[in-house]
Amino acid sequence: MTDGVDQVQPVPDKDPEDWTTGDEPMTGPQASYLGTLAQEAGVEMPSAELTKAEASKLIDELQARTGRGTDS
Numbered sequence: 001m002t003d004g005v006d007q008v009q010p011v012p013d014k015d016p017e018d019w020t021t022g023d024e025p026m027t028g029p030q031a032s033y034l035g036t037l038a039q040e041a042g043v044e045m046p047s048a049e050l051t052k053a054e055a056s057k058l059i060d061e062l063q064a065r066t067g068r069g070t071d072s
Helices: 027-040 050-065
Strands: none
Touching: 027 050
């Protein structure tokens, strides 16, 4: 039974390498979050020259290291 509201279907994750804007410079929020994650992981802040795609991959890696971004 539904309540008349369409059920939202999850959108599969798209590989950052396939993003049409993936080669653009990382965004301010990405840089800020990377700084936080790097500090928590005890690693040096990455270069400010990262692309959006590179920043996204590094965010995923550092989230795995720090436990941030997990559903638990």
